[in-house]
């Protein structure tokens with residue numbers, strides 16, 4: 204039975220943009236008992252949604268923005284799921300025009316958080332509310348339960364909360380959605396979530412590379428290893444799907460699928476933004492940044508081809524002189540350690556962003572709502588939640604007593620794996636840079652002292668002393684005396 208609502212009914216929520224994400228989100232709202240107004244610039248998509256899925260719940264289709272807005276209950280709530288950028292601005296303008304004071308416009312696309320901050324100001328100036336909401340979980344999540352990270356005014360959350368909770372993923376009875384903070388906070392944490400996702404995927408890739416080309420294992424055998432890993436500390440969606448991908452053969456040739464896929468990955472979106480923002484805020488998110496660079500390098504096809512033609516020496520160490528089972532376990536631990544660093548750095552970036560923009564983001568909320576619906580969902584997030592429950596002002600996630608204890612068991616295997624990879628000439632940018640980050644944090648003295656000396660030498664940038672307050676300079680080109688500035 205088609206339950207498409209009578210035009211006299213009003214919808215609790217509307218969705219603008221009915222490509223894959225928007226139509227799945229609209230179906231999710233409808234399946235969960237909400238009457239959903241739907242509108243797409245090209246009416247064919249609206250008609251297709253109603254003819255293919257109109258029986259899944261109550262929909263009110265419209266072919267103009269005005270009809271769409273008129274079909275919404277007050278305060279009106281409309282989620283935009285159109286292409287990020289100019290298309291989103293165009294739709295925001297149309298909705299702002301057609302809506303009234305107090306109505307809520309939600310951007311559920313992957314917007315850059317600074318755009319969200321700008322849009323919120325513009326929309327608020329016209330008396331409407333604007334909520335930038337990060338939505339994670341891809342097409343499947345949009346349909347069956349995403350993790351949702353709404354920003355915007357707390358007042359909008361009062362109205363929106365129940366309806367977003369009705370479609371979000373749930374873990375242990377807790378919906379994977381909560382108000383993250385004002386204006387761009389939601390899109391900011393969604394951006395960092397995606398950055399962490401880049402790092403998580405890269406460390407899994409590095410583990411695969413080591414098992415494949417270090418230990419000489421075949422993809423199907425490695426798939427089994429990942430299945431086993433998924434039963435332990437590494438239990439996560441990404442480890443689970445990695446086993447699936449590695450076990451898959453190519454329907455055309457029967458070869459392992461991973462061997463017929465071109466090894467060049469894109470990095471245009473949110474991962475790149477996370478790295479750029481980390482640089483802007485001065486937060487060392489080395490795991491995320493190296494993951495973005497690893498993708499860029501994979502796509503540097505011409506350079507890679509030139510380097511592969513035997514141009515660059517590989518060194519002479521080619522054998523791995525370790526027990527295979529021990530090596531596999533070492534790689535598991537190195538993967539766990541590098542992943543831990545990536546999350547720790549990601550949470551550092553969120554804290555820095557929250558401080559910079561005054562958002563007051565609670566890291567416990569993120570560890571809670573990322574447990575379901577999103578790509579980085581993992582058992583591990585329960586531990587992160589506990590860490591921040593125990594100490595909300597933890598200076599770094601890895602300093603939590605539980606994770607410090609884990610690192611005791613991870614550090615030696617992690618070092619052995621980085622050494623083995625280095626000797627064999629296998630690239631492990633995140634395993635290795637995370638270890639350097641870790642050792643840098645631990646180091647009593649860093650070469651930054653020398654760098655400050657160099658800076659003072661060539662640019663009179665001055666330096667601080669370890670033994671007393673003040674700012675100092677050496678007269679490098681004169682008598683080399685010390686001046687207090």
Ligand code: NBP
Nearest residue numbers: 220221222223224244245284285286287290312313338341
């Ligand atoms: P697309 O990003 O492919 O955008 C297509 C939609 O935008 C269509 O509905 C299209 O209407 C509409 N549109 C465009 Br293009 N220009 C428009 C304009 N000037 N005015 C009105 N509508 C316009 O859709 P998607 O892949 O479903 O993604 C939607 C959003 O969700 C994006 O921001 C994307 O970044 C984000 N996303 C998130 C995830 C995730 O995991 N969270 C995954 C994928 C995408 P038309 O039919 O008339 O051309």
